Amino acid sequence: MARTPLIAGNWKMNKTVAEAVSFAHDLLPRVEGLNKVEVAVCPPATALHAMGEVLAGSKVALGAQDMFWAEQGAFTGMISPLMLKEVGCKYVIIGHSERRGRFGKPDETLNSETARVFGDTDASVNLKVKAALAHDLVPIVCVGEMLDERDAGNTDAVVEKQIKAGLEGVSPEQVAGMVIAYEPVWAIGTGRACDAEEANRVIGVIRRVVGEAFGQETAQRLRIQYGGSMSEKNAHELLSQPEIDGGLVGGASLDVSRFTLIVQAASVIAKEVSS
Numbered sequence: 567m568a569r570t571p572l573i574a575g576n577w578k579m580n581k582t583v584a585e586a587v588s589f590a591h592d593l594l595p596r597v598e599g600l601n602k603v604e605v606a607v608c609p610p611a612t613a614l615h616a617m618g619e620v621l622a623g624s625k626v627a628l629g630a631q632d633m634f635w636a637e638q639g640a641f642t643g644m645i646s647p648l649m650l651k652e653v654g655c656k657y658v659i660i661g662h663s664e665r666r667g668r669f670g671k672p673d674e675t676l677n678s679e680t681a682r683v684f685g686d687t688d689a690s691v692n693l694k695v696k697a698a699l700a701h702d703l704v705p706i707v708c709v710g711e712m713l714d715e716r717d718a719g720n721t722d723a724v725v726e727k728q729i730k731a732g733l734e735g736v737s738p739e740q741v742a743g744m745v746i747a748y749e750p751v752w753a754i755g756t757g758r759a760c761d762a763e764e765a766n767r768v769i770g771v772i773r774r775v776v777g778e779a780f781g782q783e784t785a786q787r788l789r790i791q792y793g794g795s796m797s798e799k800n801a802h803e804l805l806s807q808p809e810i811d812g813g814l815v816g817g818a819s820l821d822v823s824r825f826t827l828i829v830q831a832a833s834v835i836a837k838e839v840s841s
């Protein structure tokens with residue numbers, strides 16, 4: 567079954583509103599004519615509204631980097647699915663490894679280098695996934711192993727647990743319409759992407775787990791991206807893999823030329839496959 571690849575830029579905590587708007591104006595003409603690929607940009611929350619106005623009705627969809635599961639209430643600092651819908655979001659990243667919690671040793675000093683401190687768990691990821699779906703947002707659910715988990719040979723078990731817990735109680739039809747991003751934590755922001763064949767293998771494991779839990783048709787429709795140091799240099803090799811349906815791109819998505827090259831690679835490969 568042909569799945570349209572999705573290239574999504576995760577800007578993390580980068581770009582002011584002015585920078586974001588100027589990026590959007592620059593990106594649109596570069597990707598407007600590209601077929602067989604979907605494109606999304608996930609700016610910081612402050613830029614969502616302004617970017618939503620620029621991107622409305624265009625080829626490029628808007629996504630948020632996180633959200634809370636309640637619609638409103640006394641949740642200082644949080645943003646709700648209703649708010650994301652209002653500003654034009656289609657996608658929302660959920661459970662990014664930088665948001666999953668692992669506080670480490672009690673004496674660990676927290677700083678910007680030990681940033682896995684925002685406390686998401688498989689359970690909160692599950693609540694956020696359900697809230698996103700209830701509000702017609704497409705979740706991009708991130709899973710992936712830490713380096714010590716890979717070294718211990720636990721990669722497949724870790725992603726299986728994250729998938730099962732994160733998608734618990736979601737219907738097969740809803741799973742088919744969402745996006746999963748396989749992001750090995752050791753590959754994020756390190757310049758050391760996962761070997762393409764190994765990424766393809768783990769994504770195959772994810773698809774098998776989804777197939778067992780939600781049925782083969784669902785598993786074949788579900789899009790599973792790769793994320794972790796994807797760049798214009800390795801995109802072609804990664805995106806050529808049969809199981810990889812696009813990329814969640816961090817660092818390389820901050821530069822409009824580099825991001826466009828990745829989108830172009832996805833479009834060319836998708837055409838090759840379908841022709």
Ligand code: PGA
Nearest residue numbers: 754755794795815816817
């Ligand atoms: P990176 O980030 O491309 O900078 O490694 C990817 C991500 O964290 O989604």
